Amino acid sequence: MSATPHGVRSGRWRSGRTFVIAAVAGCLVGLVGGGFRWCLLHADRLRGSVLEAADGLGAAGRLVPVVLTAAGAAAACAIARRVPHAAGSGIQHVEAVWRQEAEPRTAWLLPAKFLGGLIAIGSGLVLGREGPIVHMGAAIGSTAGRHGRLDTEDTRMLHTALGGAGLAVAFTAPLGGLLFVCEEVTRTVRPRLVLLTLVGTVTAVACSRTVVGDALVLPLSAVPAPPLWMLPVFLLSGMTAGALGAAYSALVVRTLEVCDRLTRVPLVARAAVIGAGVGALMAFDPLLTGGGDQLSERLLTGTSLTAAALLLCLAVRFVAGPLSYAAATPGGLFAPLLALGALWGTLTHTLAAPVLPAGSAGPAAFAVVGMAALFTGVVRAPLTGAVLVVEMTGTGALLLPLLTACFAATVTADRLGSEPIYDRLRQRMLDRA
Structure with missing residues (x-):
């Protein structure tokens, strides 16, 4: 009876230990991420209560959201300034670490990202x-890899997998999350990375549900599959x-470049000015600001808005998103993109x-397709966009229109x-570094 070579047994042990570490780290990502979502939910409710109270103060009450958002932007910018790569989305840093163009940051990144x-x-x-x-999540993954004494390659994979x-x-x-890792971050399919990401996402989502529940992010009543003859319509929509x-991407980068030239204005002061501008929009209509989940939910549930109102909201949020990102605070681009896509689809x-005949798809179907298509036009990850929106809304019947529109948006x-x-x-x- 032949014995298993020591090197093979050692490799299997390292492989098994890596998956155990990925599972444990995934649980931590779920608790931290779920806690972050829970805190944001209550922050939104608190902000709504403050705005309601401010309405009773008359004209003076309109200054409350201006001061609130300006102070919040300044404080978040001040926190992000103290930690490298804490400002902005962070996804570009996760991608740079995968490409070995940057080193992972773990010491103070997590508290700075959470609080900021x-x-x-x-x-x-x-x-x-x-x-x-x-x-x-990526910071937790790299920390777990280091403390678990994994080699450099496995630690890098864990950093990427836990980001997903x-x-x-x-x-x-x-x-x-899995498609995001393969299609956007790494642009490759490696069996070991796929398995690590599966372990991490399953345990993370399972643990997050103990904090935020298991309801859909944007619950939507059953949407019937549109007739096949409408696929060219969704192709054009895509x-x-x-x-x-493409225009939104250009505006994000252009806004950052313009703000870079304002060297005489301190970063925190610049963030406060941007925050004041967003707060002024909030005083006009809260749906013009924030991440956009409430706006998307209203559009998906059939809240009727005129074409003029949709166009105004679209134009305001189209500019407010890049401007908010230029405030150099922690925060991402995905959620506002999805809201912008829902606006575009509804419009x-x-x-x-x-001109559409009877039996055509309704506004909810167009809003869902718009979310995925606009996301794809900016991020250029069509499968991620389509699957992400299906999982958020539970609209599997729209998969064909979604894939059609995402293809058209990419091309x-x-x-x-x-x-x-x-x-x-x-x-x-990397250039700024």
Whole structure:
């Protein structure tokens, strides 16, 4: 009877230990990410209560959201300044670590992202929760790899895999987290990385549900599958969303470049000015600000808005998102993009409805498709966009229109010469370093 070679047994042990560490770290990502979402939910409620109280103060009450958001942006910027890579989304840093262009940051990154992101997003800036959670998940993964005495390659894989687990927790989308790692961060499919990401996302989402529950992020009543003859309509809708996404990407980068030239204005003061501007929008209508989940939910549940109102909201949030990102506070781009896509899809349906025959898809279907298509036009990850939206809304019947629109958005943005947003942000980060 032949004995198993020592090297093979040792390799299997290391492999098994890596998966155990990934599972434990995934649990921690779920608790931290779920806690972050829970805190943001209560921060949104608190902000709503403050705005209601401010309404009773008359004209003076309109200054309350201005001061609130300005103070929040300044405080979050001050926190992010003290920790390298704490400002912004953090996804570009996760990608740079995978490409071995940067080193992982773990010591103070997690508290800076948690507290700074909570203050920035909670005060009403147009930022997403997913960036901080992805970055915190990656930091937990690399810390677990180091303390678990894994080799450099496994630690790097764990850093990436747990970043994907963070995205899964942010939107309760485990498959979306896995596709995000393969399609966006690494742009490759490695069996070992896939398995590590599966372990991390499953344990992370399971643990996060003990904190935030298991409900869909954007619950939507059953949406019937549109007739097949409408696929060309969704193809055209995806093309327009791809063009809009290319413009949005350019505006994000351009806004950052303009703010970089304001060297005489301290970063914290610049953040306060941006926050004051967003707060003024909040005084006009709270739906114009924040991450956008409430706006997306209203659009998906059929709240009727005129074409003029949709266009105004779209234009305001189109500018407010890049401006908020330029405040150099922790916060992501995904959630505001999804809200912007829902606006675009609903507006597309409103404009096309007079010429669409009976039995066509309704505004909810167009809103869902718009979310995925605009996301794809900016991020350039069509499968991630389609699956992420399906997991958030439970609209599996729309998979064919989603994939059609995401394909069209990708091709359109590419033909317009638009570079994927995180490629541009990563290169900008490396150039500034």
